[in-house]
Amino acid sequence: MRVLGLMSGTSADGVDAVLVELKGSSARPHWQILARGHVAYPAGLARALIQLGQGLAQPAATILELGEALTLIQAEAARACDPGSRAQLVGCHGQTVWHRPPSGSGKRGASWQLLQGPLLAELLGTPVVYDFRAADLALGGQGAPLVPPTDLALLGPCEGWRAVLNLGGIANLTLIPPAGGPDRRRPLLGWDCGPANTLLDLAVHHFSEGRQSFDNGGQWAQQGTPSETLVQQWLREPYLQQAPPKSTGRELFGQHDLQRRLHQMAELGPADALATLTAFAAAAVVQELERGPRPLELLVAGGGARNANLMQQLRRRCYGTMLRPLSELGIGEQDREALAFALLAWWHWRRYPGNRPSVTGARRAAVLGVCARPSRARGKAQDG
Secondary structure, eight states: OEEEEEEOOTTOSEEEEEEEEEESOSSSOEEEEEEEEEEEOOHHHHHHHHHHHTTOOOOHHHHHHHHHHHHHHHHHHHHHHOTTOOOSEEEEOOEEEEEEOOOTTSOOOEEEEEOOHHHHHHHHTSOEEEOOSHHHHHTTOOOOOOSHHHHHHHHOOOSSOEEEEEESSEEEEEEEOOSSSGGGGSOOEEEEEEESSHHHHHHHHHHTTTSOSSOGGGHHHHTSOOOHHHHHHHTTSHHHHSOSSOOOOTTTSSHHHHHHHHHHTTTSOHHHHHHHHHHHHHHHHHHHHTTSOOOSEEEEESGGGGOHHHHHHHHHHOTTOEEEEGGGGTOOTTTHHHHHHHHHHHHHHHTOOOOOHHHHOOSSOOOOOEEEOOSSOSSOOOOO
């Protein structure tokens, strides 16, 4: 079956698209990426989405129009990746504007992904699976991360523990048990580590007075020296001390959080401040790796994989673990999450559970997503 995956992450910079052919076993499918693409959000839309994600109050009409504009960009990304409309099914994550994990007091979690799913299905003439997090949240789970089960299905195990790290707006981690030995029956693990690009991007926007939106290749931070004292102080913060399952987002590591850290870095110049935030992102990942079994290798994906300074910090702090790009296994750094939501849509179509209680903390596994069907489909989706 040919499935198109669409993903826009916490950074809200645009939509990644992947067209993949999936067949065979649901647990370990045969897969082949047929096409990939990316469409950037217009600057005004990106800014409005980030403001909404920071909790800025906006009229209901404005939010409605944002959802429509975002859906049109999702359709544009789908057509750019699949101009011949070969996809039989679409999996679309939408844009997270607010994520509230379950609380320790027993309050159920909730998550809001902005998207008009039926409109997207109508625009593309193809069934669209969306709203992937709600079922897991209803079962008491975090609703995130959802990508670890797809990492296991697409990559499989190796001779030791295999870790997959996504450096998006938030850094999230997957730990895949080894193929053999006493740990082979251990459950799949995964959780959100902390900030990767959220604080960095906001800080670059601040220091450049809006002229830059990210530190290209980490070149600006490379000119500075991190404050290890601040890094170690920040590593003791509550979220970073919390045991999994756990998930987070811009609600915790966003503009308000950056302002607090900028106050603490008042004596540092811009390059030193960016170097400190970069080192913090890397150190948070390494601290989380120390929670579980030591991985034999760490496969890195996401936009942060292009940040040479961030990768340098990771290599310096990850003693005894081999770091290599996920692209060496055939999944490009911007493909992973779009590919994951294509697979989650395929699993929905097959009625195969998409979450793992060992990752999200849900009471049981469940089929994820809601399917919107167009009034006139271009072609009937058939399993394969």
